Amino acid sequence: MSSVTLLIVDDEEKLANTLKSYFEISGYQAWVAHTGEEALLLLEQHRPDVLLVDWKLEGSQVQGLDVLQKAKQLLPGVIVLMLSGFGETERAEALQRGADAFLEKPLLLPDVRKAVQDALAKRAGSASTGLT
Amino acid sequence: MNFYSIPPLVVGSGILLFGLTPFLSDRRAKSNILFALLATSAFWWLVGYAIVYSTSRYDVALQWCRWLYIGVIFIPVTSFHFVTILTQRKNARRFVPFVYAVGFLFAILTRSDYFISGLSEFYWGFQTKVGPLHNVFLAFFLLVMGSVIYFLLDSHRRARLTSPLEATRLKYVLLSHCISVAAALDFLPNYGLQFYPFGFFFIAVHAIMTTYALARYRLLDTNIAVVRVALFVGVFALLIALPLVLSYWAQPILMIYLGQHWLVLPMGLMAFCGAMAPLIFFAVQRKAEARLLKEQRQYQATLMNAAKGMVQVRDLNYLLRLIVHLLTRAMKLTHAGVFLQDERAGKYVLQSSRDRDVLKLGLILGDQDPLIQWLRATKTPLVYEELKQRLNAASNGAISPTLPEATLQKIEAAVVVPSFAEDELIGFLVLGDKKTGQMYSQDDLNVLQTLANQAALAIQNAQFYQELQTKTAELIHESKLKSMGKMASGMSHQINNRMACLVAEASSAKEQYLTRLRVASSEAEREALVQQLEAKLDSICEEGIKGSTIVRTLLEFSKPTTTFAMTSLEEVIRGGLKMVGLKHELHQLNLYVHVPKDHPGVRGNVSQLQDVFFNLIDNACDAIAWKANSLTRGTLQAPAAELPYQGQIAVIATLSEDRAKHVITVADNGLGMTPEDADRLFLPFHTTKGTAEKGTGLGLFVIREMLKGHRGDIRLKKSEYGAGTTFLVEIPVPEEERR
Numbered sequence: 001m002s003s004v005t006l007l008i009v010d011d012e013e014k015l016a017n018t019l020k021s022y023f024e025i026s027g028y029q030a031w032v033a034h035t036g037e038e039a040l041l042l043l044e045q046h047r048p049d050v051l052l053v054d055w056k057l058e059g060s061q062v063q064g065l066d067v068l069q070k071a072k073q074l075l076p077g078v079i080v081l082m083l084s085g086f087g088e089t090e091r092a093e094a095l096q097r098g099a100d101a102f103l104e105k106p107l108l109l110p111d112v113r114k115a116v117q118d119a120l121a122k123r124a125g126s127a128s129t130g131l132t
Numbered sequence: 133m134n135f136y137s138i139p140p141l142v143v144g145s146g147i148l149l150f151g152l153t154p155f156l157s158d159r160r161a162k163s164n165i166l167f168a169l170l171a172t173s174a175f176w177w178l179v180g181y182a183i184v185y186s187t188s189r190y191d192v193a194l195q196w197c198r199w200l201y202i203g204v205i206f207i208p209v210t211s212f213h214f215v216t217i218l219t220q221r222k223n224a225r226r227f228v229p230f231v232y233a234v235g236f237l238f239a240i241l242t243r244s245d246y247f248i249s250g251l252s253e254f255y256w257g258f259q260t261k262v263g264p265l266h267n268v269f270l271a272f273f274l275l276v277m278g279s280v281i282y283f284l285l286d287s288h289r290r291a292r293l294t295s296p297l298e299a300t301r302l303k304y305v306l307l308s309h310c311i312s313v314a315a316a317l318d319f320l321p322n323y324g325l326q327f328y329p330f331g332f333f334f335i336a337v338h339a340i341m342t343t344y345a346l347a348r349y350r351l352l353d354t355n356i357a358v359v360r361v362a363l364f365v366g367v368f369a370l371l372i373a374l375p376l377v378l379s380y381w382a383q384p385i386l387m388i389y390l391g392q393h394w395l396v397l398p399m400g401l402m403a404f405c406g407a408m409a410p411l412i413f414f415a416v417q418r419k420a421e422a423r424l425l426k427e428q429r430q431y432q433a434t435l436m437n438a439a440k441g442m443v444q445v446r447d448l449n450y451l452l453r454l455i456v457h458l459l460t461r462a463m464k465l466t467h468a469g470v471f472l473q474d475e476r477a478g479k480y481v482l483q484s485s486r487d488r489d490v491l492k493l494g495l496i497l498g499d500q501d502p503l504i505q506w507l508r509a510t511k512t513p514l515v516y517e518e519l520k521q522r523l524n525a526a527s528n529g530a531i532s533p534t535l536p537e538a539t540l541q542k543i544e545a546a547v548v549v550p551s552f553a554e555d556e557l558i559g560f561l562v563l564g565d566k567k568t569g570q571m572y573s574q575d576d577l578n579v580l581q582t583l584a585n586q587a588a589l590a591i592q593n594a595q596f597y598q599e600l601q602t603k604t605a606e607l608i609h610e611s612k613l614k615s616m617g618k619m620a621s622g623m624s625h626q627i628n629n630r631m632a633c634l635v636a637e638a639s640s641a642k643e644q645y646l647t648r649l650r651v652a653s654s655e656a657e658r659e660a661l662v663q664q665l666e667a668k669l670d671s672i673c674e675e676g677i678k679g680s681t682i683v684r685t686l687l688e689f690s691k692p693t694t695t696f697a698m699t700s701l702e703e704v705i706r707g708g709l710k711m712v713g714l715k716h717e718l719h720q721l722n723l724y725v726h727v728p729k730d731h732p733g734v735r736g737n738v739s740q741l742q743d744v745f746f747n748l749i750d751n752a753c754d755a756i757a758w759k760a761n762s763l764t765r766g767t768l769q770a771p772a773a774e775l776p777y778q779g780q781i782a783v784i785a786t787l788s789e790d791r792a793k794h795v796i797t798v799a800d801n802g803l804g805m806t807p808e809d810a811d812r813l814f815l816p817f818h819t820t821k822g823t824a825e826k827g828t829g830l831g832l833f834v835i836r837e838m839l840k841g842h843r844g845d846i847r848l849k850k851s852e853y854g855a856g857t858t859f860l861v862e863i864p865v866p867e868e869e870r871r
Contacts, residue, residue, distance in 0.1 A: 014671070015633045022640040025648075056625070058717050061764070085628040105628055106635035110643070 004120065005046060006030040009039040009067055010054040010083065019052065022109045036062025043071055048078070050116055055084035055094070065097060072098045079119045083107065136256035136328065137185035143332045144178030147171050147339040154346040166214035167346060173210055174335050176203030181329075185257035193258040194251055198242045201260065205242070205269070208276040209235035211309070215280045218305060219287035224279075231276060238269050254326050262322045270319065277316075281309055296571035297517035301345050307358070308341035356573075359420050367413045371405035425575075431462040432579045438462075439586035448594040452484035455587055459563060460486050463576075466564035467544065471497065472591065473558050480504060480559065482543075495543065503536035503543075507550040508557050513577045513584075514548045516540045547572055549580045551588035558588050604837050608740065611834040615711075615743055616686065618750065622715035623682055630679035637672050641665065685710055698866070699738050701785050701794060702727045707738070708745025709783075716753040722780040731785060732869035734794060736842045741863075744835050744846075745783070748798045748859060752781045755802025755857060762803065768854055774801075780856075791870060794863045797849070801856035810851050839863065 006028045010016040013034060020030045031046055033039035036057050043051075051071050055064040068080050082094040085105045094102045100119045103112060151171020154164040180200020184193045212231050216224040241247045249263035284306040291299035311334050318331030344357075379386075379398030386394035422429065438458050445451040452470050459468040469485035482495040497504060506514060519537055540548065549561040561584055566572070572580075645665040652658040705725060712718065734741065756779030762768035763777050770777060780801045788795055805813070814832050836846050844863040851857040 012629050012633065014675075015629070015636055018633065018636045018640060022636075022644060025644055059720055085625055085632065105632035107632060108639040109636050110639055 003027050003029050004050060004116075005048040006050045006052065006116070007033065007039065007042055007046065007048040008052045009033045009036070009057070009064065010052075011035065011056075011058045011060070012054070019109065019112070023113070026113055036060035036064070036067055039067045040070055043067070043074060047075055050120070051078060051080045052112070052116075053080060053082055055082055055090055065093070068094070068097055068099055077123060079116070079123060081112075081115055081119065134186050134257065137182040139330075140178040140185070140332055141182035143336045144175045144182065147178070147332075147336055148175040150339045150343040151175075153343055157347065162217050163214065163346065166210060166217055167342060170207065170210040170214055171339060173203045173206040174332075174339070176200060177207065178203075178332055178335075184259075187258070190251060190258070194248075197251065197258070197260045198248055201242045201248060202239045205235050205238045208273050208280075211280050212276050215283050215305075215309075219283050219302070221283055221287070224283060234272060238272070241265060241269075252321070252324060254321070254328075256328050259329070260322045261324070262319075266322070273316070277309070277313055281306065281313070284309060292569045295517055296565065296569050297515070297521070299569065300571050304341055304345035304357075308338040308345070311341070312338035355424050356421060359424060360417060363413060363417050363420060367416060368409050371409045371412065372402060375399075375402035375405055428573070428575065431464075432575065434458075434462045435579050435583050439583045442586055442590035443593055445590060446594050446597040448591065448598055449484075451587075451590055451594050453486075455561070455583075456484045456486045459561065463563070464567045466567060468564060469543070469562040470587075471495075471560050471562065473556075482562075483559075497539065497543075501536070501539055503539035503548065504557070506536045507548065507560060511550060511552060513550070513581055514540070515572060515577070516546050516548075517571070547577070547580070549577075549584040551584040551591070553588040553592050558591060560584070561587070604841075607834055608838055608841075611747075611838075612739075612743055615746060619686065619711060619714050623686060626714055627679050627682050630675045630682070634672050634675040634679070637668055637675070641668055641672075644668070682714060685714070696735050696737055698733050698735050699741070700727070700733045701731060701796065701863075704734065704736075704738065704741040705745050705783055705785070705796075707742035708747075708749055711742065711746040712749045712753060715750065716757075718753075720779070721753070721756065722778050724780070724782040724784075726783070727785040731787070731794070732791075732865045734842075734863050735866040736863070737838075740838045741842070744838055744861065745798075747832075747835055748861070749781060749783070752798065752800035752802055752857070753779070755800055755804070756781070757802075759801075759803040759854075768803075770854070787865070788862075792865055793844075794861075794865060796861040796863070797858060798861065799849075799856065799858040804853045804855050804857050805851040806853050810848055813848055814846075 004027075006023050008016050008019050008023075008030055010019070010032075011034050016032045016034065020032050023030045028050075031042050031048070033042050034057075037060060039051075039053070039057075040062060042048075051067070053064045053067050053071075057063055064082060064084075068082065071078050071080050079100045080098070081101045081103060082090070082099045083103050083105060084090050084094075091102045100122075101115050103115060148171050151168050151174070154161070155168035158164055177200050180196050180203060184196045184200070187193050187196075209231050213228050216228060238247070244263075244265065246263045246265040247269070248260055248266070250261045251258045252261045253259075284302055288299055288302040288306055291302055313334075315331030315334040315338075318329040321327060321329045375398045378401060379395070382398075383394065386397055390396065435458065438454075442451065442454070445454065452472070455470055456468045459465060467486060470483050471480040472483045473479075474481050479499060480497045480501075482493055485493060503514075514536070516537075519535065519540065522535075543562050544564060545562045546565045547563040549563070550557055551559045551561065561580070563572075563580070645661050645668065649658060649661050649665075652661060705727060709718070709723075709725065759768065760777055760779070763770055763775075780799075782797065782799045784797045784799075786795050786797070787793070814836050832846070839846050839861065842863055844861065846862070847860045849858040849860045
């Protein structure tokens with residue numbers, strides 16, 4: 001079974017790398033993008049199953065929300081979790097735009113992983129119900 | 133009526149008029165009554181002689197001589213009474229009835245031939261011839277006048293210590309009495325000496341002087357008065373007498389040359405002299421007074437010069453102390469003080485005082501105080517002595533009962549000079565007595581009034597400046613808060629990022645390392661994991677420290693410091709940069725900061741200076757962001773050489789040629805400004821940042837004020853729309869660092 005692929009988009013290098021190594025030891029395959037533009041490129045290139053996208057990407061023209069929209073457009077069924085340091089106002093918008101979850105920093109990584117797993121299970125569940 | 137009777141008649145009438153003047157203006161004052169009586173006696177005497185000189189009948193003349201001598205007798209008697217009242221000598225008053233008694237005795241004796249033996253016949257008319265008893269009278273006369281003069285001398289001496297005005301008044305009266313004694317020469321014709329008795333002239337002078345001393349509250353300095361009168365008489369007499377004498381002596385000669393019209397020359401000369409007289413009089417008077425009043429003119433000049441310079445003083449407290457110091461030193465006063473209006477509280481508070489414990493600072497006079505009301509009504513200086521005189525004179529209560537006497541006593545004021553600014557009594561000066569015991573002359577009061585009015589302007593100026601400083605300080609503080617606000621969101625984002633890293637690392641450590649450690653099979657594997665864990669823990673600490681550094685930076689910045697300290701440009705610029713770094717991504721820019729190692733330091737408010745550079749570099753970052761935006765959107769074109777666009781900020785520190793100033797250039801290649809914006813750059817509330825952003829326009833105005841507070845400045849060196857902006861900041865090098 002091929003492992004689940006994960007694209008981590010965050011301008012904070014250290015955090016992105018921590019997430020990457022964490023998910024890798026959990027059995028995922030992960031890539032990292034630091035800017036929105038980079039994220040779009042990797043999105044097309046690797047077509048990941050899951051995206052972890054930071055809401056604010058410093059120094060990018062393409063922001064987290066744009067990545068969310070593009071991903072949903074490009075990859076049907078993709079799971080996108082939005083990460084944010086800001087708060088409630090973004091939550092509503094993110095969920096409206098189709099995000100599967102909205103997580104606030106600081107993140108406890110086990111919780112992040114659980115959120116990913118929950119989202120994957122949900123997708124699988126709805127898929128299976130879709131089949132039957 | 134012959135020629136010789138005219139002078140006594142004229143002068144006598146004049147004396148009566150003068151004598152009645154004080155009496156008519158105030159009938160209750162005893163001194164005025166007595167003076168009127170004295171004048172009447174003199175009038176009686178002189179009118180008598182006018183009649184005697186004009187008659188050719190012996191018996192009529194003799195009768196009138198006996199009558200007029202009663203007038204002569206009562207002159208010393210009324211003088212004595214007058215002076216005892218004027219000098220308020222209680223023990224001398226006991227003698228008054230006695231003196232009157234003796235006077236009446238002599239009056240009766242005028243009937244006797246032993247007193248007045250008969251008449252002499254001189255060229256001007258009949259003259260009294262006195263008998264042996266007259267010598268007794270003469271002794272009496274001299275005794276009484278002697279004691280009068282003694283009383284005046286003694287009282288004058290005493291008054292010099294307590295009341296300069298009273299002392300001056302008494303001096304006039306003393307002088308006039310001394311002059312009047314010369315009239316005693318008139319007794320000599322009575323003993324047979326043949327000269328026209330002109331003593332009435334001296335009595336006239338005496339009457340004028342005494343009237344002046346009694347009637348006026350504000351007296352001219354006696355020296356000045358004497359000089360003026362002497363000069364007037366001298367100059368006019370000389371210049372008008374000259375032609376007269378000339379015409380008298382030269383008449384024969386002139387008649388030869390000019391015949392019928394010989395008078396033309398003397399007339400012409402008289403007219404010419406008459407025209408010249410005033411000019412000469414004033415010129416001589418000015419010179420004489422300049423010499424007499426040298427000291428007075430000196431301090432008056434000092435005060436006037438000070439008055440001009442006062443407006444430039446901006447520190448209110450210093451200004452008030454200066455005024456008080458100036459007054460006490462220049463005019464040699466016992467003390468002085470300044471009361472300032474506290475408009476809100478409706479009262480006047482003593483703000484500054486010198487040389488006396490009595491004037492305690494903080495002494496308050498309310499708006500309703502009689503002194504304040506008086507000053508507001510009269511708008512002129514108030515002299516305590518004069519007020520007292522008015523009180524003494526106003527026994528009929530014609531003057532309003534709310535006289536400010538009590539207040540003047542409370543504040544120990546000899547003179548109070550009000551300060552008006554546009555009809556508003558903003559304060560007043562309180563002056564004590566002059567140490568020399570002299571009274572305040574009209575000139576003094578004029579100068580003081582001018583000084584007070586200039587002081588009013590200067591005080592208002594200083595008050596405005598004080599208010600401005602407070603407002604500016606408030607603005608600066610507000611700007612600081614705004615700067616903090618600007619950083620808050622960026623900063624909290626940064627802190628949150630640090631926390632996020634820290635938490636991410638800590639929460640993943642268990643699985644990443646501990647779990648794996650437990651199931652590690654080899655020592656090598658374990659060692660590797662332990663090392664990785666160690667590194668991870670270090671990283672966690674680092675993140676924590678970074679976060680707390682950010683907080684500490686903000687705390688430091690938000691601390692209100694007003695003290696000046698020595699610091700370096702490097703510290704100040706880097707401090708500002710650190711703050712900017714919390715808000716903008718600096719590593720994307722081409723940032724160049726250069727402060728030469730051997731540069732002298734700066735003395736200033738460190739956090740304010742940091743704020744200055746923070747704001748400038750923050751503006752530069754914004755300008756760069758806007759330019760990037762415009763380029764992307766296509767609203768701005770850039771030459772190909774500049775693309776891809778990278779923001780550049782340069783902060784370069786240099787020294788001015790004389791090494792007295794730091795000159796720091798802050799240049800960016802951001803969006804720049806249009807000429808219109810450049811013009812309005814330093815105006816408060818001008819902003820080029822959209823209102824959506826946190827641009828409130830206070831920035832550059834406040835930066836300039838902050839720099840002015842350091843005796844520095846900021847200028848826009850150049851700005852071109854589309855190309856960039858350069859500012860020049862100047863900060864003085866502290867004295868001790870200049871080489």
